[in-house]
Amino acid sequence: MKPYTSLKSILAEFFPLHRTLASDDQDKTLEIVGSYMPDTSNYTIENYKPLDPAWTWKVPERYVVHEAYLEILGGERVVDFKDNPLHIVSYSPPVDKVLAFEELQPHLYFNEKRPHAVPWMFKYYDRDWGFCMSKNAFDKLPRDGKFHAVIKSEFVTDPMRGFKLATAVIHPQGGPTPEAGEMIVQAHTCHPMQANDDGAGVVSTIELARRLAENPLPPGSMGVRFWFGPETIGTIVYLSHNENLIPSLRGGIFMEMTGNRNKIAWHHSRQRDHLLDRIAKYVVKNVQHEERSFADYPPNDERVMNGPGVNVPTISINRWPYDEYHTTDDNLDIIHDEMLSDAAAVAERVVRIFASNYVPKRTFRGPVFLSGNGLWVDWQENFALNRAIEKIMMRFEGEHSVFDIADQVGLDYWMVREYVEKFRAKGFVIPLPIPSEAQAA
Numbered sequence: 001m002k003p004y005t006s007l008k009s010i011l012a013e014f015f016p017l018h019r020t021l022a023s024d025d026q027d028k029t030l031e032i033v034g035s036y037m038p039d040t041s042n043y044t045i046e047n048y049k050p051l052d053p054a055w056t057w058k059v060p061e062r063y064v065v066h067e068a069y070l071e072i073l074g075g076e077r078v079v080d081f082k083d084n085p086l087h088i089v090s091y092s093p094p095v096d097k098v099l100a101f102e103e104l105q106p107h108l109y110f111n112e113k114r115p116h117a118v119p120w121m122f123k124y125y126d127r128d129w130g131f132c133m134s135k136n137a138f139d140k141l142p143r144d145g146k147f148h149a150v151i152k153s154e155f156v157t158d159p160m161r162g163f164k165l166a167t168a169v170i171h172p173q174g175g176p177t178p179e180a181g182e183m184i185v186q187a188h189t190c191h192p193m194q195a196n197d198d199g200a201g202v203v204s205t206i207e208l209a210r211r212l213a214e215n216p217l218p219p220g221s222m223g224v225r226f227w228f229g230p231e232t233i234g235t236i237v238y239l240s241h242n243e244n245l246i247p248s249l250r251g252g253i254f255m256e257m258t259g260n261r262n263k264i265a266w267h268h269s270r271q272r273d274h275l276l277d278r279i280a281k282y283v284v285k286n287v288q289h290e291e292r293s294f295a296d297y298p299p300n301d302e303r304v305m306n307g308p309g310v311n312v313p314t315i316s317i318n319r320w321p322y323d324e325y326h327t328t329d330d331n332l333d334i335i336h337d338e339m340l341s342d343a344a345a346v347a348e349r350v351v352r353i354f355a356s357n358y359v360p361k362r363t364f365r366g367p368v369f370l371s372g373n374g375l376w377v378d379w380q381e382n383f384a385l386n387r388a389i390e391k392i393m394m395r396f397e398g399e400h401s402v403f404d405i406a407d408q409v410g411l412d413y414w415m416v417r418e419y420v421e422k423f424r425a426k427g428f429v430i431p432l433p434i435p436s437e438a439q440a441a
C-alpha cells in the first residue's frame, strides 16, 4: 500500500488517462487504484471475455484508439485525440473521410452553456463516430471548407485483453463472519480525463477502505467489499458472473462527485425506508445535506445493485450538482481535499453503523439480574442509559436491531451497542444477522 500526500494527489495520478468501458488506460487506472488500497484487502483485478452474455447485455469489447483527429483540408488540425481523450465520442468506430461542413456537422458536439469547454459524449452501443470541441472552435470552422475526419480505432475481442474491474474485501477484527454477510461500496472508473465524475468518488472510496483497514470494524461485523469498474455495465457483468455473491450482500453505497465544493447529497435506497436509509439519515442529521429519492439524478450503479432481480438496498452519496459536469472543466481545479475526505467520513459513519449492527435475541426469562451480572448502570455515571435500561431489555425479542433500539430510546448507537455487547458477552442475547433483501432470481 503506497503512502500518499493527499487524496487529490492520487486522483492527479490517473486523472489524465483515457478511461472508458475497457481500454489500456482503464487497466492502468485499476492498477493505480490497487496500489493505494490496503494490503490486507486482497485487491484483485478481474478480466471478463468480451461479447460473453451478461444477463440481457454483453461484455463490451476493448476500445483501442491508435490515432484520431479532425483537420480542415489543406489547413489546421481542429482537434486531436492526443491532446484530450474527450475530443472523440467514446467508442467511435473507425472513420477516414473527407466531408463538407453539412456532412460533418451531425458528427460534431459542443456545449452551448460552456462555450470554451469540450463536452464528453459516449455512444457505447450506437457505434456512431463523432468529435467533441468547444463551441468557440465550432463557430470558427469554415462553413464552405472541406474536412478530413480520421479515427483509427479498434474493438478488441481477445479474451486475454478483456473487460476489467476490481474488487477487494476488508474483514472485521478477528476475521470474516460469513453469517453476517457483506456490505458493498462502489465507485466507477470509466470517465476519460474527468476529475469529479468519476475520479473523486474513487479516491473517497480508497480513503474509506484505508480507514476501515486501520481501524477495523468490531468482531462479528459484516465484511466490506469494495468495487471499482465501469458504470452500469461493470456492475451487470460482475453480478451476472457472481450470482452466488448476491444473497450475502446486505446493503451498498455508491460514491461519486465527492470533490467539488458543495454540500453532501444522499439518495435513498429503492426500499426507501430500509435500515440503511434510517442510518444514513441519522449520520447526516448534523451535517448540511440534501436528501433525494432513489435513482434521482445523478443515477449510477445503484440502479443495478438495487435493481430488478438483485435488490440489494443501496444508497448513493455525491455533491451534485456542479456546472462543470461532463466537460473538460471537470478537472483538478474544482477538486478540494477536504471535500473528498469529508465525503469518505460520511460514508465511513454509515458503514460503521450498518456493518456492526445486528438483531439481539434474548436467551433469558424474566428481567435480568443486572447488578449480579455486572450489567447495572449507575445513574450518576450515565443517567440517560440508566433510565433506558428497561426499555432496552424489553426490545431483545429478535425484532429490533441495535440501531433501531438506540433510535427508539433516543440514545447514541455506539453507547447502546456497547451496553448490548455486555449482554451478549454474558450469553443473555444472541446476535442475529441483518437479514438479506436480495432477490435470488
Ligand SMILES: [Zn+2]
Pocket: 191, 197, 326
Ligand atoms: Zn458521469
